[in-house]
Amino acid sequence: MAGISEQLRAIYRLLAGHFGPQHWWPGETPFEVMVGAILIQNTNWNNVEKAIANLRDVDLLSLERLSALDSGLLAEYIRPAGYHNLKAARLHNLCSRVLEVSQGDLDHFLGQPLEELRLQLLGVKGIGPETADAILLYAARYPVFVVDTYTHRILSRHQLIDEECGYHQLQELFTDHLEADLHLFGEYHALLVQTGKHYCRKSRPDCSHCPLDGF
DNA sequence: CACCAGGCAAGTA
DNA sequence: TACTTGCATGGT
Numbered sequence: 001m002a003g004i005s006e007q008l009r010a011i012y013r014l015l016a017g018h019f020g021p022q023h024w025w026p027g028e029t030p031f032e033v034m035v036g037a038i039l040i041q042n043t044n045w046n047n048v049e050k051a052i053a054n055l056r057d058v059d060l061l062s063l064e065r066l067s068a069l070d071s072g073l074l075a076e077y078i079r080p081a082g083y084h085n086l087k088a089a090r091l092h093n094l095c096s097r098v099l100e101v102s103q104g105d106l107d108h109f110l111g112q113p114l115e116e117l118r119l120q121l122l123g124v125k126g127i128g129p130e131t132a133d134a135i136l137l138y139a140a141r142y143p144v145f146v147v148d149t150y151t152h153r154i155l156s157r158h159q160l161i162d163e164e165c166g167y168h169q170l171q172e173l174f175t176d177h178l179e180a181d182l183h184l185f186g187e188y189h190a191l192l193v194q195t196g197k198h199y200c201r202k203s204r205p206d207c208s209h210c211p212l213d214g215f
Numbered sequence: 216c217a218c219c220a221g222g223c224a225a226g227t228a
Numbered sequence: 229t230a231c232t233t234g235c236a237t238g239g240t
Binding site: 024037038040041042043044045047048082083086090125126127128129131134146148149150151190192193196197201202203 | 218221222224
C-alpha cells in the first residue's frame, strides 16, 4: 500500500499523460478570471465563453464599468451562462466588496494575505468555497487546491476517500500530501474536471476505460 | 425526449 | 444538523 502522496502523484501523471497540458484561463486578466469563476457556477465553459464575449464586445470587462452597469442590463449580457439574474447580482456583490475593501484597486484586493482574502471572498453573497478557491488560485495566484464535484466523485469512486468526505477534508488530502505549487494545483484541478466530464458522469457509475481504470 | 453542467443560498423539519 | 428546492441556458 503506497502512501497517499505517491498515489496522488501517480494519478496526476496518468491524467497529465492522457490529457496533456490544460492551461486554464491563459493570458486573461485577474478580473476576467473572477468574472468567469462566478459565471461558471453550475454550468459549462461553452456558455460562459458566450457571456464573457458579450461583455468584451461592449467593453464591460472592467471593475469600474461592470460596477456602474444596471443589474438588469448585466443580466442580459450574461444570459447565455444561465442563472443570469442571480449571477448578475453575484458579480455586483463581488465588485462592491473590492470597492469597499480596496477602493476598486483589484491588485490591492488580490494582494491581501491568503487567509484574509479567503475570508473576504467567502463573505460575498454568492461566493462559496469552490468559487473562492478558484479565485484564490487562478486570479490571486495562491497555491490553493480547488475541490469540485468531480474531485469528490472521482476520488470516491476509486476508493480514495469516503463518500461523505466534505470540502475541507478533501482539500486537505491534496494540500497535506503534495507540495504547494501553483502550476501543479492549477493543472491537477483542471485534469480532474476533464476526467470527470469524459469518464465519470453521474449517469455512468462504471468508470471503465478511464485513464484511472484499475487504480 | 431526458439529462446535466467547473454552486450557492434559503427554506424546511 | 441534514435534507430539499430555486435558480436558467445550451449541449449531447
